[in-house]
Amino acid sequence: MSEHISLQQVTLRFAALTVLQEIDLSLEKGEFVVLLGPSGCGKSTILNLLAGFTQPQQGRVLCGGEPVRRPHPSRGMIFQQPNLFPWLSVLENVTFGPRLRKHNRAEVESRAREWLKRVGLAGFENHAPWQLSGGMKQRVALARAWLPGPEVLLLDEPFGALDAQTRMMMQELLREAWLATETTLLFVTHDVEEALFLADRILVMSARPGRIVDEIRLPFGRQRNIETLASEPHYSDIKRHVLQRVRHEAKRHLTPFTEEE
Ligand SMILES: Nc1ncnc2c1ncn2[C@@H]1O[C@H](COP(=O)(O)OP(=O)(O)O)[C@@H](O)[C@H]1O
Ligand SMILES: [Mg+2]
Structure with a gap:
Protein backbone atom coordinates (compact mmCIF):
# COMPACT_ATOMS: atom_id res chain seq x y z
CA MET A 1 0.00 0.00 0.00
CA ARG A 75 -12.02 14.08 -4.56
CA GLY A 76 -15.73 13.96 -3.65
CA MET A 77 -17.39 15.40 -0.55
CA ILE A 78 -20.58 14.41 1.27
CA PHE A 79 -22.14 16.68 3.89
CA GLN A 80 -24.70 16.20 6.66
CA GLN A 81 -27.31 17.86 4.43
CA PRO A 82 -27.87 16.11 1.07
CA ASN A 83 -27.99 19.47 -0.79
CA LEU A 84 -30.15 18.23 -3.68
CA PHE A 85 -31.58 20.60 -6.28
CA PRO A 86 -35.31 20.65 -5.46
CA TRP A 87 -36.35 21.27 -9.07
CA LEU A 88 -34.43 18.28 -10.50
CA SER A 89 -35.43 14.61 -10.36
CA VAL A 90 -33.39 12.02 -8.46
CA LEU A 91 -31.69 10.90 -11.69
CA GLU A 92 -31.00 14.50 -12.79
CA ASN A 93 -29.50 15.31 -9.39
CA VAL A 94 -27.16 12.32 -9.57
CA THR A 95 -26.01 13.09 -13.13
CA PHE A 96 -25.78 16.89 -12.73
CA GLY A 97 -21.98 17.21 -12.34
CA PRO A 98 -20.93 14.83 -15.14
CA ARG A 99 -23.56 16.38 -17.48
CA LEU A 100 -22.07 19.84 -16.78
CA ARG A 101 -18.70 18.47 -17.75
CA LYS A 102 -20.27 17.24 -21.01
CA HIS A 103 -19.74 13.55 -20.43
CA ASN A 104 -21.67 11.18 -22.65
CA ARG A 105 -25.26 11.45 -21.44
CA ALA A 106 -26.40 7.89 -22.13
CA GLU A 107 -23.35 6.40 -20.45
CA VAL A 108 -23.63 8.72 -17.42
CA GLU A 109 -27.32 7.87 -17.04
CA SER A 110 -26.74 4.15 -17.20
CA ARG A 111 -24.03 4.39 -14.52
CA ALA A 112 -26.33 6.63 -12.42
CA ARG A 113 -29.09 4.01 -12.61
CA GLU A 114 -26.61 1.37 -11.44
CA TRP A 115 -25.61 3.49 -8.45
CA LEU A 116 -29.23 4.25 -7.60
CA LYS A 117 -29.92 0.53 -7.64
CA ARG A 118 -26.93 -0.11 -5.41
CA VAL A 119 -28.19 2.36 -2.80
CA GLY A 120 -31.71 0.88 -2.93
CA LEU A 121 -33.39 3.58 -5.01
CA ALA A 122 -34.25 1.64 -8.18
CA GLY A 123 -37.69 2.85 -9.26
CA PHE A 124 -37.20 6.32 -7.72
CA GLU A 125 -35.24 7.83 -10.65
CA ASN A 126 -38.03 10.23 -11.60
CA HIS A 127 -39.10 11.21 -8.11
CA ALA A 128 -38.55 14.76 -6.88
CA PRO A 129 -36.44 15.30 -3.73
CA TRP A 130 -39.50 16.46 -1.73
CA GLN A 131 -41.04 13.00 -2.25
CA LEU A 132 -38.13 11.31 -0.42
CA SER A 133 -37.37 10.75 3.27
CA GLY A 134 -34.17 12.16 4.80
CA GLY A 135 -32.41 8.80 4.50
CA MET A 136 -33.42 8.43 0.85
CA LYS A 137 -32.10 11.91 0.05
CA GLN A 138 -28.80 11.03 1.65
CA ARG A 139 -28.68 7.86 -0.50
CA VAL A 140 -29.09 10.08 -3.56
CA ALA A 141 -26.16 12.15 -2.27
CA LEU A 142 -24.09 8.94 -1.93
CA ALA A 143 -24.93 7.85 -5.48
CA ARG A 144 -24.09 11.34 -6.79
CA ALA A 145 -20.74 11.41 -4.97
CA TRP A 146 -19.79 7.96 -6.24
CA LEU A 147 -20.84 8.40 -9.86
CA PRO A 148 -17.68 10.15 -11.15
CA GLY A 149 -15.57 7.27 -9.72
CA PRO A 150 -13.74 9.39 -7.12
CA GLU A 151 -10.39 8.24 -5.75
N1 LIG B 1 -14.44 30.37 7.32
C1 LIG B 1 -14.18 30.51 8.63
N2 LIG B 1 -13.88 31.71 9.16
C2 LIG B 1 -13.58 31.85 10.48
N3 LIG B 1 -13.57 30.83 11.36
C3 LIG B 1 -13.87 29.61 10.89
C4 LIG B 1 -14.20 29.37 9.52
N4 LIG B 1 -14.44 28.05 9.36
C5 LIG B 1 -14.29 27.49 10.58
N5 LIG B 1 -13.95 28.42 11.50
C6 LIG B 1 -13.64 28.15 12.92
O1 LIG B 1 -12.61 27.17 12.95
C7 LIG B 1 -12.83 26.24 14.00
C8 LIG B 1 -12.87 24.85 13.45
O2 LIG B 1 -14.02 24.70 12.65
P1 LIG B 1 -14.48 23.31 12.02
O3 LIG B 1 -13.37 22.77 11.20
O4 LIG B 1 -15.77 23.56 11.34
O5 LIG B 1 -14.67 22.40 13.33
P2 LIG B 1 -15.37 20.96 13.48
O6 LIG B 1 -15.77 20.50 12.13
O7 LIG B 1 -14.33 20.10 14.13
O8 LIG B 1 -16.53 21.16 14.39
C9 LIG B 1 -14.11 26.68 14.70
O9 LIG B 1 -13.75 27.43 15.84
C10 LIG B 1 -14.79 27.53 13.67
O10 LIG B 1 -15.58 28.53 14.30
MG1 LIG C 1 -17.64 20.13 11.35
Missing part, protein backbone atom coordinates in the same frame (compact mmCIF):
# COMPACT_ATOMS: atom_id res chain seq x y z
CA SER A 2 1.13 3.55 -0.58
CA GLU A 3 0.31 6.97 0.82
CA HIS A 4 -2.65 8.49 -1.02
CA ILE A 5 -3.58 11.75 0.72
CA SER A 6 -1.79 13.65 3.44
CA LEU A 7 -1.41 16.83 5.44
CA GLN A 8 2.20 17.58 6.29
CA GLN A 9 2.91 20.07 9.10
CA VAL A 10 -0.21 22.02 8.20
CA THR A 11 -1.05 25.19 10.11
CA LEU A 12 -4.29 26.99 9.34
CA ARG A 13 -5.56 30.22 10.91
CA PHE A 14 -8.76 32.18 10.48
CA ALA A 15 -7.65 35.74 11.42
CA ALA A 16 -6.27 35.44 14.99
CA LEU A 17 -7.75 31.95 15.50
CA THR A 18 -5.32 29.04 15.02
CA VAL A 19 -7.53 26.12 14.01
CA LEU A 20 -4.87 23.59 13.03
CA GLN A 21 -1.29 23.67 14.24
CA GLU A 22 1.46 21.70 12.50
CA ILE A 23 -0.84 18.78 11.91
CA ASP A 24 0.31 15.58 10.18
CA LEU A 25 -2.14 13.05 8.78
CA SER A 26 -1.91 10.49 6.06
CA LEU A 27 -4.16 7.87 4.48
CA GLU A 28 -3.11 4.83 2.48
CA LYS A 29 -4.81 4.13 -0.82
CA GLY A 30 -8.13 2.38 -0.20
CA GLU A 31 -8.05 3.00 3.53
CA PHE A 32 -11.16 3.90 5.56
CA VAL A 33 -10.18 6.39 8.28
CA VAL A 34 -12.59 7.95 10.77
CA LEU A 35 -11.81 11.27 12.43
CA LEU A 36 -13.27 11.87 15.89
CA GLY A 37 -12.92 15.02 17.97
CA PRO A 38 -14.72 17.73 19.91
CA SER A 39 -16.88 20.22 18.12
CA GLY A 40 -14.85 23.12 16.72
CA CYS A 41 -11.50 21.28 16.73
CA GLY A 42 -11.05 21.58 12.96
CA LYS A 43 -12.46 18.36 11.51
CA SER A 44 -14.43 20.06 8.73
CA THR A 45 -11.44 22.32 8.11
CA ILE A 46 -9.30 19.23 7.41
CA LEU A 47 -11.84 17.91 4.90
CA ASN A 48 -12.04 21.35 3.26
CA LEU A 49 -8.25 21.40 2.87
CA LEU A 50 -8.18 17.94 1.30
CA ALA A 51 -11.09 18.84 -0.99
CA GLY A 52 -9.15 21.92 -2.13
CA PHE A 53 -11.73 24.45 -0.88
CA THR A 54 -9.18 26.04 1.52
CA GLN A 55 -5.41 26.55 1.51
CA PRO A 56 -3.17 26.37 4.60
CA GLN A 57 -0.86 29.19 5.71
CA GLN A 58 1.91 26.66 6.28
CA GLY A 59 2.58 23.06 5.36
CA ARG A 60 1.53 20.84 2.48
CA VAL A 61 -1.69 19.16 1.39
CA LEU A 62 -0.98 16.28 -1.00
CA CYS A 63 -3.02 13.84 -3.06
CA GLY A 64 -1.12 11.16 -4.98
CA GLY A 65 2.09 13.09 -4.29
CA GLU A 66 0.76 16.27 -5.96
CA PRO A 67 -0.18 19.48 -4.09
CA VAL A 68 -3.97 20.01 -3.77
CA ARG A 69 -4.76 23.48 -5.09
CA ARG A 70 -8.44 23.39 -6.05
CA PRO A 71 -11.47 21.08 -5.94
CA HIS A 72 -11.55 18.20 -8.43
CA PRO A 73 -14.16 15.47 -9.16
CA SER A 74 -11.59 12.83 -8.15
CA VAL A 152 -11.08 9.94 -2.45
CA LEU A 153 -14.35 10.59 -0.63
CA LEU A 154 -14.52 13.08 2.24
CA LEU A 155 -17.59 12.60 4.45
CA ASP A 156 -18.53 15.28 7.00
CA GLU A 157 -20.92 13.71 9.54
CA PRO A 158 -23.02 12.43 6.63
CA PHE A 159 -25.44 10.40 8.76
CA GLY A 160 -25.64 12.82 11.70
CA ALA A 161 -29.19 13.94 10.94
CA LEU A 162 -30.65 10.45 10.41
CA ASP A 163 -32.53 8.25 12.87
CA ALA A 164 -30.65 5.30 14.38
CA GLN A 165 -32.27 2.66 12.14
CA THR A 166 -31.64 4.54 8.91
CA ARG A 167 -28.12 5.41 10.02
CA MET A 168 -27.23 1.72 10.44
CA MET A 169 -28.52 0.92 6.95
CA MET A 170 -26.50 3.78 5.51
CA GLN A 171 -23.37 2.61 7.32
CA GLU A 172 -23.77 -0.84 5.78
CA LEU A 173 -24.38 0.67 2.35
CA LEU A 174 -21.31 2.84 2.65
CA ARG A 175 -19.11 -0.10 3.65
CA GLU A 176 -20.40 -2.17 0.73
CA ALA A 177 -19.74 0.62 -1.76
CA TRP A 178 -16.28 1.16 -0.28
CA LEU A 179 -15.39 -2.56 -0.45
CA ALA A 180 -16.59 -2.68 -4.07
CA THR A 181 -14.65 0.41 -5.21
CA GLU A 182 -11.60 0.57 -2.91
CA THR A 183 -11.98 4.32 -2.63
CA THR A 184 -9.94 6.12 0.05
CA LEU A 185 -12.39 7.41 2.67
CA LEU A 186 -11.99 10.04 5.38
CA PHE A 187 -15.12 10.14 7.49
CA VAL A 188 -15.91 12.61 10.30
CA THR A 189 -18.33 11.68 13.06
CA HIS A 190 -19.18 12.30 16.73
CA ASP A 191 -20.48 8.76 17.11
CA VAL A 192 -17.96 6.28 18.57
CA GLU A 193 -20.01 3.20 17.63
CA GLU A 194 -20.23 4.45 14.04
CA ALA A 195 -16.45 4.85 14.02
CA LEU A 196 -15.96 1.31 15.38
CA PHE A 197 -18.16 -0.24 12.71
CA LEU A 198 -16.74 1.70 9.78
CA ALA A 199 -13.04 2.33 10.23
CA ASP A 200 -9.81 0.55 9.48
CA ARG A 201 -8.25 3.20 11.68
CA ILE A 202 -9.62 5.88 14.03
CA LEU A 203 -7.86 9.20 14.58
CA VAL A 204 -8.78 11.23 17.67
CA MET A 205 -8.24 14.97 17.53
CA SER A 206 -7.51 17.36 20.38
CA ALA A 207 -9.50 20.47 21.13
CA ARG A 208 -8.41 23.52 19.13
CA PRO A 209 -5.78 23.99 17.92
CA GLY A 210 -6.46 20.58 16.42
CA ARG A 211 -3.81 17.88 16.52
CA ILE A 212 -4.04 14.12 16.17
CA VAL A 213 -3.66 12.84 19.75
CA ASP A 214 -4.49 9.17 19.31
CA GLU A 215 -4.62 6.53 16.59
CA ILE A 216 -6.47 3.23 16.97
CA ARG A 217 -6.13 0.51 14.35
CA LEU A 218 -9.21 -1.71 14.57
CA PRO A 219 -8.60 -5.49 14.59
CA PHE A 220 -12.06 -6.49 13.27
CA GLY A 221 -11.09 -7.17 9.65
CA ARG A 222 -12.81 -5.76 6.57
CA GLN A 223 -15.84 -8.06 6.52
CA ARG A 224 -17.98 -6.87 9.43
CA ASN A 225 -21.45 -7.61 10.67
CA ILE A 226 -23.11 -4.70 12.42
CA GLU A 227 -25.17 -7.07 14.57
CA THR A 228 -22.32 -9.21 15.88
CA LEU A 229 -19.48 -6.67 15.96
CA ALA A 230 -20.08 -5.81 19.61
CA SER A 231 -19.36 -9.42 20.62
CA GLU A 232 -15.92 -9.42 18.94
CA PRO A 233 -13.03 -9.89 21.39
CA HIS A 234 -11.56 -6.48 22.33
CA TYR A 235 -14.65 -4.55 21.13
CA SER A 236 -15.63 -3.34 24.62
CA ASP A 237 -12.07 -2.47 25.60
CA ILE A 238 -11.49 -0.50 22.42
CA LYS A 239 -14.84 1.26 22.73
CA ARG A 240 -14.07 2.27 26.33
CA HIS A 241 -10.64 3.55 25.32
CA VAL A 242 -11.98 5.62 22.41
CA LEU A 243 -14.87 7.04 24.49
CA GLN A 244 -12.44 8.08 27.23
CA ARG A 245 -10.12 9.75 24.72
CA VAL A 246 -12.92 11.67 23.05
CA ARG A 247 -14.53 12.73 26.35
CA HIS A 248 -11.19 13.86 27.72
CA GLU A 249 -10.65 16.13 24.71
CA ALA A 250 -14.22 17.46 24.83
CA LYS A 251 -13.76 18.40 28.51
CA ARG A 252 -10.47 20.13 27.81
CA HIS A 253 -12.37 22.13 25.25
CA LEU A 254 -14.98 23.19 27.80
CA THR A 255 -12.40 24.37 30.35
CA PRO A 256 -9.95 26.35 28.23
CA PHE A 257 -8.70 28.53 31.12
CA THR A 258 -7.68 25.74 33.49
CA GLU A 259 -6.05 23.31 31.10
CA GLU A 260 -2.34 22.69 31.50
CA GLU A 261 -0.24 22.17 28.39
Whole structure:
Protein backbone atom coordinates (compact mmCIF):
# COMPACT_ATOMS: atom_id res chain seq x y z
CA MET A 1 0.00 0.00 0.00
CA SER A 2 1.13 3.55 -0.58
CA GLU A 3 0.31 6.97 0.82
CA HIS A 4 -2.65 8.49 -1.02
CA ILE A 5 -3.58 11.75 0.72
CA SER A 6 -1.79 13.65 3.44
CA LEU A 7 -1.41 16.83 5.44
CA GLN A 8 2.20 17.58 6.29
CA GLN A 9 2.91 20.07 9.10
CA VAL A 10 -0.21 22.02 8.20
CA THR A 11 -1.05 25.19 10.11
CA LEU A 12 -4.29 26.99 9.34
CA ARG A 13 -5.56 30.22 10.91
CA PHE A 14 -8.76 32.18 10.48
CA ALA A 15 -7.65 35.74 11.42
CA ALA A 16 -6.27 35.44 14.99
CA LEU A 17 -7.75 31.95 15.50
CA THR A 18 -5.32 29.04 15.02
CA VAL A 19 -7.53 26.12 14.01
CA LEU A 20 -4.87 23.59 13.03
CA GLN A 21 -1.29 23.67 14.24
CA GLU A 22 1.46 21.70 12.50
CA ILE A 23 -0.84 18.78 11.91
CA ASP A 24 0.31 15.58 10.18
CA LEU A 25 -2.14 13.05 8.78
CA SER A 26 -1.91 10.49 6.06
CA LEU A 27 -4.16 7.87 4.48
CA GLU A 28 -3.11 4.83 2.48
CA LYS A 29 -4.81 4.13 -0.82
CA GLY A 30 -8.13 2.38 -0.20
CA GLU A 31 -8.05 3.00 3.53
CA PHE A 32 -11.16 3.90 5.56
CA VAL A 33 -10.18 6.39 8.28
CA VAL A 34 -12.59 7.95 10.77
CA LEU A 35 -11.81 11.27 12.43
CA LEU A 36 -13.27 11.87 15.89
CA GLY A 37 -12.92 15.02 17.97
CA PRO A 38 -14.72 17.73 19.91
CA SER A 39 -16.88 20.22 18.12
CA GLY A 40 -14.85 23.12 16.72
CA CYS A 41 -11.50 21.28 16.73
CA GLY A 42 -11.05 21.58 12.96
CA LYS A 43 -12.46 18.36 11.51
CA SER A 44 -14.43 20.06 8.73
CA THR A 45 -11.44 22.32 8.11
CA ILE A 46 -9.30 19.23 7.41
CA LEU A 47 -11.84 17.91 4.90
CA ASN A 48 -12.04 21.35 3.26
CA LEU A 49 -8.25 21.40 2.87
CA LEU A 50 -8.18 17.94 1.30
CA ALA A 51 -11.09 18.84 -0.99
CA GLY A 52 -9.15 21.92 -2.13
CA PHE A 53 -11.73 24.45 -0.88
CA THR A 54 -9.18 26.04 1.52
CA GLN A 55 -5.41 26.55 1.51
CA PRO A 56 -3.17 26.37 4.60
CA GLN A 57 -0.86 29.19 5.71
CA GLN A 58 1.91 26.66 6.28
CA GLY A 59 2.58 23.06 5.36
CA ARG A 60 1.53 20.84 2.48
CA VAL A 61 -1.69 19.16 1.39
CA LEU A 62 -0.98 16.28 -1.00
CA CYS A 63 -3.02 13.84 -3.06
CA GLY A 64 -1.12 11.16 -4.98
CA GLY A 65 2.09 13.09 -4.29
CA GLU A 66 0.76 16.27 -5.96
CA PRO A 67 -0.18 19.48 -4.09
CA VAL A 68 -3.97 20.01 -3.77
CA ARG A 69 -4.76 23.48 -5.09
CA ARG A 70 -8.44 23.39 -6.05
CA PRO A 71 -11.47 21.08 -5.94
CA HIS A 72 -11.55 18.20 -8.43
CA PRO A 73 -14.16 15.47 -9.16
CA SER A 74 -11.59 12.83 -8.15
CA ARG A 75 -12.02 14.08 -4.56
CA GLY A 76 -15.73 13.96 -3.65
CA MET A 77 -17.39 15.40 -0.55
CA ILE A 78 -20.58 14.41 1.27
CA PHE A 79 -22.14 16.68 3.89
CA GLN A 80 -24.70 16.20 6.66
CA GLN A 81 -27.31 17.86 4.43
CA PRO A 82 -27.87 16.11 1.07
CA ASN A 83 -27.99 19.47 -0.79
CA LEU A 84 -30.15 18.23 -3.68
CA PHE A 85 -31.58 20.60 -6.28
CA PRO A 86 -35.31 20.65 -5.46
CA TRP A 87 -36.35 21.27 -9.07
CA LEU A 88 -34.43 18.28 -10.50
CA SER A 89 -35.43 14.61 -10.36
CA VAL A 90 -33.39 12.02 -8.46
CA LEU A 91 -31.69 10.90 -11.69
CA GLU A 92 -31.00 14.50 -12.79
CA ASN A 93 -29.50 15.31 -9.39
CA VAL A 94 -27.16 12.32 -9.57
CA THR A 95 -26.01 13.09 -13.13
CA PHE A 96 -25.78 16.89 -12.73
CA GLY A 97 -21.98 17.21 -12.34
CA PRO A 98 -20.93 14.83 -15.14
CA ARG A 99 -23.56 16.38 -17.48
CA LEU A 100 -22.07 19.84 -16.78
CA ARG A 101 -18.70 18.47 -17.75
CA LYS A 102 -20.27 17.24 -21.01
CA HIS A 103 -19.74 13.55 -20.43
CA ASN A 104 -21.67 11.18 -22.65
CA ARG A 105 -25.26 11.45 -21.44
CA ALA A 106 -26.40 7.89 -22.13
CA GLU A 107 -23.35 6.40 -20.45
CA VAL A 108 -23.63 8.72 -17.42
CA GLU A 109 -27.32 7.87 -17.04
CA SER A 110 -26.74 4.15 -17.20
CA ARG A 111 -24.03 4.39 -14.52
CA ALA A 112 -26.33 6.63 -12.42
CA ARG A 113 -29.09 4.01 -12.61
CA GLU A 114 -26.61 1.37 -11.44
CA TRP A 115 -25.61 3.49 -8.45
CA LEU A 116 -29.23 4.25 -7.60
CA LYS A 117 -29.92 0.53 -7.64
CA ARG A 118 -26.93 -0.11 -5.41
CA VAL A 119 -28.19 2.36 -2.80
CA GLY A 120 -31.71 0.88 -2.93
CA LEU A 121 -33.39 3.58 -5.01
CA ALA A 122 -34.25 1.64 -8.18
CA GLY A 123 -37.69 2.85 -9.26
CA PHE A 124 -37.20 6.32 -7.72
CA GLU A 125 -35.24 7.83 -10.65
CA ASN A 126 -38.03 10.23 -11.60
CA HIS A 127 -39.10 11.21 -8.11
CA ALA A 128 -38.55 14.76 -6.88
CA PRO A 129 -36.44 15.30 -3.73
CA TRP A 130 -39.50 16.46 -1.73
CA GLN A 131 -41.04 13.00 -2.25
CA LEU A 132 -38.13 11.31 -0.42
CA SER A 133 -37.37 10.75 3.27
CA GLY A 134 -34.17 12.16 4.80
CA GLY A 135 -32.41 8.80 4.50
CA MET A 136 -33.42 8.43 0.85
CA LYS A 137 -32.10 11.91 0.05
CA GLN A 138 -28.80 11.03 1.65
CA ARG A 139 -28.68 7.86 -0.50
CA VAL A 140 -29.09 10.08 -3.56
CA ALA A 141 -26.16 12.15 -2.27
CA LEU A 142 -24.09 8.94 -1.93
CA ALA A 143 -24.93 7.85 -5.48
CA ARG A 144 -24.09 11.34 -6.79
CA ALA A 145 -20.74 11.41 -4.97
CA TRP A 146 -19.79 7.96 -6.24
CA LEU A 147 -20.84 8.40 -9.86
CA PRO A 148 -17.68 10.15 -11.15
CA GLY A 149 -15.57 7.27 -9.72
CA PRO A 150 -13.74 9.39 -7.12
CA GLU A 151 -10.39 8.24 -5.75
CA VAL A 152 -11.08 9.94 -2.45
CA LEU A 153 -14.35 10.59 -0.63
CA LEU A 154 -14.52 13.08 2.24
CA LEU A 155 -17.59 12.60 4.45
CA ASP A 156 -18.53 15.28 7.00
CA GLU A 157 -20.92 13.71 9.54
CA PRO A 158 -23.02 12.43 6.63
CA PHE A 159 -25.44 10.40 8.76
CA GLY A 160 -25.64 12.82 11.70
CA ALA A 161 -29.19 13.94 10.94
CA LEU A 162 -30.65 10.45 10.41
CA ASP A 163 -32.53 8.25 12.87
CA ALA A 164 -30.65 5.30 14.38
CA GLN A 165 -32.27 2.66 12.14
CA THR A 166 -31.64 4.54 8.91
CA ARG A 167 -28.12 5.41 10.02
CA MET A 168 -27.23 1.72 10.44
CA MET A 169 -28.52 0.92 6.95
CA MET A 170 -26.50 3.78 5.51
CA GLN A 171 -23.37 2.61 7.32
CA GLU A 172 -23.77 -0.84 5.78
CA LEU A 173 -24.38 0.67 2.35
CA LEU A 174 -21.31 2.84 2.65
CA ARG A 175 -19.11 -0.10 3.65
CA GLU A 176 -20.40 -2.17 0.73
CA ALA A 177 -19.74 0.62 -1.76
CA TRP A 178 -16.28 1.16 -0.28
CA LEU A 179 -15.39 -2.56 -0.45
CA ALA A 180 -16.59 -2.68 -4.07
CA THR A 181 -14.65 0.41 -5.21
CA GLU A 182 -11.60 0.57 -2.91
CA THR A 183 -11.98 4.32 -2.63
CA THR A 184 -9.94 6.12 0.05
CA LEU A 185 -12.39 7.41 2.67
CA LEU A 186 -11.99 10.04 5.38
CA PHE A 187 -15.12 10.14 7.49
CA VAL A 188 -15.91 12.61 10.30
CA THR A 189 -18.33 11.68 13.06
CA HIS A 190 -19.18 12.30 16.73
CA ASP A 191 -20.48 8.76 17.11
CA VAL A 192 -17.96 6.28 18.57
CA GLU A 193 -20.01 3.20 17.63
CA GLU A 194 -20.23 4.45 14.04
CA ALA A 195 -16.45 4.85 14.02
CA LEU A 196 -15.96 1.31 15.38
CA PHE A 197 -18.16 -0.24 12.71
CA LEU A 198 -16.74 1.70 9.78
CA ALA A 199 -13.04 2.33 10.23
CA ASP A 200 -9.81 0.55 9.48
CA ARG A 201 -8.25 3.20 11.68
CA ILE A 202 -9.62 5.88 14.03
CA LEU A 203 -7.86 9.20 14.58
CA VAL A 204 -8.78 11.23 17.67
CA MET A 205 -8.24 14.97 17.53
CA SER A 206 -7.51 17.36 20.38
CA ALA A 207 -9.50 20.47 21.13
CA ARG A 208 -8.41 23.52 19.13
CA PRO A 209 -5.78 23.99 17.92
CA GLY A 210 -6.46 20.58 16.42
CA ARG A 211 -3.81 17.88 16.52
CA ILE A 212 -4.04 14.12 16.17
CA VAL A 213 -3.66 12.84 19.75
CA ASP A 214 -4.49 9.17 19.31
CA GLU A 215 -4.62 6.53 16.59
CA ILE A 216 -6.47 3.23 16.97
CA ARG A 217 -6.13 0.51 14.35
CA LEU A 218 -9.21 -1.71 14.57
CA PRO A 219 -8.60 -5.49 14.59
CA PHE A 220 -12.06 -6.49 13.27
CA GLY A 221 -11.09 -7.17 9.65
CA ARG A 222 -12.81 -5.76 6.57
CA GLN A 223 -15.84 -8.06 6.52
CA ARG A 224 -17.98 -6.87 9.43
CA ASN A 225 -21.45 -7.61 10.67
CA ILE A 226 -23.11 -4.70 12.42
CA GLU A 227 -25.17 -7.07 14.57
CA THR A 228 -22.32 -9.21 15.88
CA LEU A 229 -19.48 -6.67 15.96
CA ALA A 230 -20.08 -5.81 19.61
CA SER A 231 -19.36 -9.42 20.62
CA GLU A 232 -15.92 -9.42 18.94
CA PRO A 233 -13.03 -9.89 21.39
CA HIS A 234 -11.56 -6.48 22.33
CA TYR A 235 -14.65 -4.55 21.13
CA SER A 236 -15.63 -3.34 24.62
CA ASP A 237 -12.07 -2.47 25.60
CA ILE A 238 -11.49 -0.50 22.42
CA LYS A 239 -14.84 1.26 22.73
CA ARG A 240 -14.07 2.27 26.33
CA HIS A 241 -10.64 3.55 25.32
CA VAL A 242 -11.98 5.62 22.41
CA LEU A 243 -14.87 7.04 24.49
CA GLN A 244 -12.44 8.08 27.23
CA ARG A 245 -10.12 9.75 24.72
CA VAL A 246 -12.92 11.67 23.05
CA ARG A 247 -14.53 12.73 26.35
CA HIS A 248 -11.19 13.86 27.72
CA GLU A 249 -10.65 16.13 24.71
CA ALA A 250 -14.22 17.46 24.83
CA LYS A 251 -13.76 18.40 28.51
CA ARG A 252 -10.47 20.13 27.81
CA HIS A 253 -12.37 22.13 25.25
CA LEU A 254 -14.98 23.19 27.80
CA THR A 255 -12.40 24.37 30.35
CA PRO A 256 -9.95 26.35 28.23
CA PHE A 257 -8.70 28.53 31.12
CA THR A 258 -7.68 25.74 33.49
CA GLU A 259 -6.05 23.31 31.10
CA GLU A 260 -2.34 22.69 31.50
CA GLU A 261 -0.24 22.17 28.39
N1 LIG B 1 -14.44 30.37 7.32
C1 LIG B 1 -14.18 30.51 8.63
N2 LIG B 1 -13.88 31.71 9.16
C2 LIG B 1 -13.58 31.85 10.48
N3 LIG B 1 -13.57 30.83 11.36
C3 LIG B 1 -13.87 29.61 10.89
C4 LIG B 1 -14.20 29.37 9.52
N4 LIG B 1 -14.44 28.05 9.36
C5 LIG B 1 -14.29 27.49 10.58
N5 LIG B 1 -13.95 28.42 11.50
C6 LIG B 1 -13.64 28.15 12.92
O1 LIG B 1 -12.61 27.17 12.95
C7 LIG B 1 -12.83 26.24 14.00
C8 LIG B 1 -12.87 24.85 13.45
O2 LIG B 1 -14.02 24.70 12.65
P1 LIG B 1 -14.48 23.31 12.02
O3 LIG B 1 -13.37 22.77 11.20
O4 LIG B 1 -15.77 23.56 11.34
O5 LIG B 1 -14.67 22.40 13.33
P2 LIG B 1 -15.37 20.96 13.48
O6 LIG B 1 -15.77 20.50 12.13
O7 LIG B 1 -14.33 20.10 14.13
O8 LIG B 1 -16.53 21.16 14.39
C9 LIG B 1 -14.11 26.68 14.70
O9 LIG B 1 -13.75 27.43 15.84
C10 LIG B 1 -14.79 27.53 13.67
O10 LIG B 1 -15.58 28.53 14.30
MG1 LIG C 1 -17.64 20.13 11.35
